Amino acid sequence: MLHKYSRLWVAGIAAMAAAGSAMAGKYIPTTDGAIIDPAAEWDGLWALVLEDITVMGVLFAIVLAYLILKYRRRPGAEGGGAVKLTTGAAIAWALIPAFIFLADDLFIAVRGWEVWNVQRTVPAERLEIKLESSMYNWEYTYPNGVTTDNELKVPAGKPVLLRMTSSDVVHTHYMPDFRIKEDSMPGRVTYLWFYPQKPGKHLVTCNEFCGDGHSRMSGSVVVLPPEEYAAWYEREGAKLKQAAAPASPIPSGEAAPAAPPAQDKSV
């Protein structure tokens, strides 16, 4: 037990240090070990906290209901029978519940902090995609320059890091199935990461009010088998080069007119 908590302290101090450097620059903490799925972590933490608040709620409700039934006015009775607490009892009734609540808070905080570290520490082996949101569109830019609108294609089995900004107002890139969201806003770059494991299609939806198109600002995350994703990525990359190629000789006027066809062949 003690050992576990000392590790937490170390982790805490490390996280503070990481946070400090995150403020200084665009540093994003990374991990090289086994990848932990933040969505599964969320589910575990939710179950735990839900249990915690249910127990507290039911206890209080039972006590309240019992007191209401037990101390209904009896015929003939006028005033209530509560006696003044002694100083000792009053202090005990303050300190003991306060410490119980505080202990429960710290228990939840520690578990919450552990999951938070998973959510904010991005595995080193990852796919990085830039996102620019606008009214009412999500534009994703892949490492090879390919862009897509409102459809984020990713390979199964690889963590995905989104670096996000916005060209107009505040939007929130929310993926309910991956239990994660973060605002995107003009003038700042924010990030989130998620871990798609199985091929499938998932909802992306805007979560910060952004105007009259807010409720239709949605798209999808399409998780593809890795080979299929690689094929699509290469194909789109090639198309992009092809499209860009004829344009390149025009600004460089000195180049020989014969050059462009040769370039095309090389692609």
Add this chain to the structure above:
Amino acid sequence: MNLKEWIFTTDHKRVGVLYLIGSIAAFVVAGIMAVLMRIELTTLGPTITDSATTYNVWLYVHGAVMILGFQIPALTGFAANFGIPLMIGAKDVAFPRLNAFSVWLFFMGVIMALLTFVVPDPPDIMWTGYPPYSITTSGNTALYTFTVLLIGFASILAGINFLTTIIFMRAKGMTWNKLNIFTWTIAGSFVMQLIYVPVLGVAVLLISFDKYLGTYFFDPAKGGDVLTYQNLFWFYSHPAVYVIFLPFFGLLMDIFATFAKNPIFNYKTAVYGGVWGIVIISGEVWIHHLYVSGMPDWLRIGQMVTTLMISVPVGLLTISLVGTLYKGSITFQTPMLYALGTAFLFLIGGLTGIPLAVTALTVNLSETYYVVGHFHYVMAVSGTLAIFAGVYYWFPKITGRMFNERWGHIGFWFHFVGANIIFWTMMDVGVRTGLSRRYYDWAQWPEVANEQMIMTVGTGILAIGFVIMLFNWLLGAIIGAKAPDNPWGSASLEWTTTPCAPPHGNWATPPVLADDWSPYAYDKRKG
């Protein structure tokens, strides 16, 4: 009863009643907006309007008017004005004319909010008014700014007035530990209002500067920053939750004490730990509204801890509330029924806030129907029911007449059942499907069709409960039986020393209290 007397009144009780009339009118308008929104959401696609902007305007009015026009003025306006001088044995507040000025500022603010329905480009910026949208929209952001400034100014003046009153105008013999707990909660609320309202005033003023005067406080392209607004806004608006929470909880505790005929359980802990604990922590938790806004990671964790710590003072207050029933002699007239219902609903509202304090959980839950359900349990259900409990409690004091007890009970059960149907369903769909808030339509979630229908039905049930209550008040005020001086058998000063209704000035000579006097001295009256 002539109109001129009411308009120029400086009597704290009449000012309180003016606040009550204004805030209930605001509740009706904002409630109609809620009903319209629920009807719109009942079916997929357009139901009663095909304009998302119209829906967004309803949403703006609902949020802004419920909080600024109903909750805060009903508690720190009506309840404070009507209750505090009578509870502390003062003939009036310290500055009666300033008090009258506050209530009229508040009315101007409400009128400013209602102009939304007549201007060509009404504000559609939500009650939060986040830039850049609030600056780039064609909607009229200035109306929002001036609504907030007018009502905020009224709050600041009331804060100075009531803190002065509570500190200097208590009856002889009323020492600090003999105050009603409601008086303490009002003091706590106004301390927070004085600290935080100016910050909100700055925030809303700057968005109008940006929009109309060409400044760029929030435009990153010119060196501004989008998040500055969100920080300023929530630096006030989270404490605003406690500005509402404290007095409604204080009202509940006083009503519990009266109807259980018991002193407040562990009074000093509730006051010095509960009330002042909340005031102290209130200013260090606002980041939990910015958990997904790109704030530094360490700050999001730091304020997770402070936010969770709010459970300590709130827990102590809840123990005092529940403990007040212990060995009591409880009767269940309408005010107590509303208060007991509130206690159960506050358990749900308070505890469902704990997951939202945890940063790691909020990254999924924020801005979903779970959040909407949670804060409606705290504000719209607990806060509102507590306000209604307070109106019923002081109804004989206000009008000199009694309401109908049977209809009081019927109205309560409609309200209670309806509210639970709506807001429990909301939390449930939010956490299961991620259904997003502030959506005019819900095409992405076809699976929630049944729940949408259920929530609309719940809204209808709640509305019936409110209408029954409103008629009960109106009829009671006109044709109700004459009220006895102390219908609830309370030991509190306003019930034991003044008639129903008290005259202007309350007492010919203010009461002088004996050493063993207490607003909760029930044990001696036994037998």
